[in-house]
Amino acid sequence: AQSVTQLGSHVSVSEGALVLLRCNYSSSVPPYLFWYVQYPNQGLQLLLKYTTGATLVKGINGFEAEFKKSETSFHLTKPSAHMSDAAEYFCAVTLNNAGNMLTFGGGTRLMVKP
Amino acid sequence: EPEVTQTPSHQVTQMGQEVILRCVPISNHLYFYWYRQILGQKVEFLVSFYNNEISEKSEIFDDQFSVERPDGSNFTLKIRSTKLEDSAMYFCASSGNKGKPQHFGDGTRLSIL
Numbered sequence: 001a002q003s004v005t006q007l008g009s010h011v012s013v014s015e016g017a018l019v020l021l022r023c024n025y026s027s028s029v030p031p032y033l034f035w036y037v038q039y040p041n042q043g044l045q046l047l048l049k050y051t052t053g054a055t056l057v058k059g060i061n062g063f064e065a066e067f068k069k070s071e072t073s074f075h076l077t078k079p080s081a082h083m084s085d086a087a088e089y090f091c092a093v094t095l096n097n098a099g100n101m102l103t104f105g106g107g108t109r110l111m112v113k114p
Numbered sequence: 115e116p117e118v119t120q121t122p123s124h125q126v127t128q129m130g131q132e133v134i135l136r137c138v139p140i141s142n143h144l145y146f147y148w149y150r151q152i153l154g155q156k157v158e159f160l161v162s163f164y165n166n167e168i169s170e171k172s173e174i175f176d177d178q179f180s181v182e183r184p185d186g187s188n189f190t191l192k193i194r195s196t197k198l199e200d201s202a203m204y205f206c207a208s209s210g211n212k213g214k215p216q217h218f219g220d221g222t223r224l225s226i227l
Contacts, residue, residue, distance in 0.1 A: 034215060036218070041220075042220050043118070043120075043205060043218040043219050043220040043221050044157070044205065044207075044218040045218070046215045046216075046217070049215050090157060092157075100145070100147075100162045100169060100170045100212065101147075101159040101162060101170050101172070102147075102149070102157075102159060102207075102216060103159065104156050104157040104158075105156070106155075106156050107156070107157075
């Protein structure tokens, strides 16, 4: 079984500041990890994914995340926040020996102040 | 870029009625999924579908739920006798293969009165 915990249901940053959204997972086998973003009244859009290989992965809109096996973490970062980054962000895990169901964290709502 | 499309965007139904939510997955994808998100709660997996049969389902997906791929393009979720607690946003997703990223539609907001 797998689970995902996102620390902080709401995060507020100033425009231009560093964005850090935290995600920790538990998994009995090596996981595949994903970050999705949800804008109001829209579906889930894939930001980035980790499957195998390089542990630092880059995604769309300047976001990146680092898989740290020793810390069971997959935190999402962006060096400089834009107003357009305001949205809800979901971390998700699936198992690489099954690869079907995604298990989501509770989501983090990012607010960007001018 | 190909998209997953869902219809309707909003469905209002009386309790006890049947409802069918429709999805058109990305055309060359082989794996299909339904998830739901109750207001203020996590996105929850309901069911996955591959090769014309259910491959996984969660505890939420009880006998009131069914899925079907009636033709080569549509993927539907049917709730036989809706309950108030079925009110949620329902998301359809598809992927090209196991472990490949799932692409989501914009969802159908189901409101049970």
